[in-house]
Amino acid sequence: xxxxxxxxxxxxxxxxxxxxxxxQPNGEIAAVMSSSPERATAxxxxxxxxxxxxxxxxxxxSDIDAVYISTTNELHLEQALAAITAGKHVLCEKPxxxxxxxxxxxxxxxxxxxxxxxxxxxxxNAGSHRAMxxxxxxxxxxxxxxxxxxxxxxxxxxxQGWRITRPEAGGGxxxxxxxxxxxxxxxxxxxxxxxxxxxxxxxxxAGGGLEDGAMCIWRFKSGVIAQSHEGFTTKFAGTxxxxxxxxxxxxxxxxxxxxxxGAVLLxxxxxxxxxxxxxxxLYVRSLRQFHEAIGGEGQPSATGEDGxxxxxxxxxxxxxxxxxxxxAIDPNL
Ligand code: NDP
Numbered sequence: 001x002x003x004x005x006x007x008x009x010x011x012x013x014x015x016x017x018x019x020x021x022x023x024q025p026n027g028e029i030a031a032v033m034s035s036s037p038e039r040a041t042a043x044x045x046x047x048x049x050x051x052x053x054x055x056x057x058x059x060x061x062s063d064i065d066a067v068y069i070s071t072t073n074e075l076h077l078e079q080a081l082a083a084i085t086a087g088k089h090v091l092c093e094k095p096x097x098x099x100x101x102x103x104x105x106x107x108x109x110x111x112x113x114x115x116x117x118x119x120x121x122x123x124x125n126a127g128s129h130r131a132m133x134x135x136x137x138x139x140x141x142x143x144x145x146x147x148x149x150x151x152x153x154x155x156x157x158x159x160q161g162w163r164i165t166r167p168e169a170g171g172g173x174x175x176x177x178x179x180x181x182x183x184x185x186x187x188x189x190x191x192x193x194x195x196x197x198x199x200x201x202x203x204x205x206a207g208g209g210l211e212d213g214a215m216c217i218w219r220f221k222s223g224v225i226a227q228s229h230e231g232f233t234t235k236f237a238g239t240x241x242x243x244x245x246x247x248x249x250x251x252x253x254x255x256x257x258x259x260x261x262g263a264v265l266l267x268x269x270x271x272x273x274x275x276x277x278x279x280x281x282l283y284v285r286s287l288r289q290f291h292e293a294i295g296g297e298g299q300p301s302a303t304g305e306d307g308x309x310x311x312x313x314x315x316x317x318x319x320x321x322x323x324x325x326x327x328a329i330d331p332n333l
Contacts, residue, residue, distance in 0.1 A: 006031070009033075060088065094119055214228075
């Protein structure tokens with residue numbers, strides 16, 4: 001059995017991760033920690049978790065093997081380092097930290113301690129994105145030339161909190177969604193970004209100097225150029241992901257989402273083909289890979305290093321938007 005402690009009485013844990021852990025044949029949630037004792041108790045009761053605690057020491061001192069960190073972003077670093085010191089495996093939400101330097105510190109600490117560290121980039125676990133990655137690797141679109149990620153959504157009212165009001169908590173759409181797009185582009189293309197040029201906006205939802213919309217242009221090592229659009233304020237945009245190559249195009253719709261939905265079309269000289277793909281829950285698959293990694297088999301679907309890459313990319317996008325210049329992406333790994 002892998003006994004999990006939840007760090008953070010969060011929405012994402014309630015909506016997806018508690019189920020994902022319990023869906024594993026050997027997954028158990030032993031404890032939850034909230035900074036508020038009342039919230040911890042209520043959350044434990046609502047979700048059938050035996051132990052509710054309100055300090056990190058109490059959580060790390062309980063009988064657990066791994067922690068899932070889904071607090072606000074400024075807390076991830078300290079909580080992950082404490083868990084690593086206590087010998088617990090860590091699945092951490094994105095962004096791993098507020099800066100790529102801090103994320104690198106987490107990766108180095110986990111490595112030194114022999115701890116499994118994963119970043120919860122769920123989109124790598126989507127059958128749609130895996131089907132696109134496999135098609136590209138198999139040469140089905142020839143040489144990849146350009147990619148486009150459409151990931152501008154409407155932030156649900158129940159989540160219109162720290163993301164749009166608290167810069168010190170790591171709010172803003174770039175740390176929230178651009179990190180996912182940067183990771184998904186790397187994953188699907190099987191390529192690393194070299195630099196980024198970005199514009200951001202405050203289109204009426206975010207305050208405190210935070211951005212609620214971003215458009216980024218990325219250049220990859222292979223020469224592929226990509227664009228990504230992230231937003232909190234577009235109610236009717238829909239999502240998508242496209243890769244265009246010398247011999248074909250992959251056109252995916254409704255795939256930048258937490259659910260195993262959407263469609264992927266391959267268009268070539270032979271005509272159009274809808275790719276069939278696995279519809280497994282993204283988070284269940286992520287957890288399975290994480291459990292396997294704890295058991296010494298393979299790696300989490302997104303590693304700590306992948307989390308450093310995505311945060312370095314997001315950081316570069318923010319720097320570009322501020323400076324008006326394109327910014328190099330060097331994860332320094
Ligand atoms: P929430 O706002 O739901 O939770 C974050 C923290 O806010 C909790 O840890 C909790 O603190 C506090 N909190 C929650 N509800 C209340 C309340 N009613 N009153 C006061 N405080 C409250 O965040 P999300 O679940 O949306 O995001 C958490 C993390 O997960 C972030 O890092 C985010 O980037 C990431 N995320 C990742 C997703 C993915 O698909 N990979 C999707 C969504 C989020 P405490 O624990 O102290 O009680």
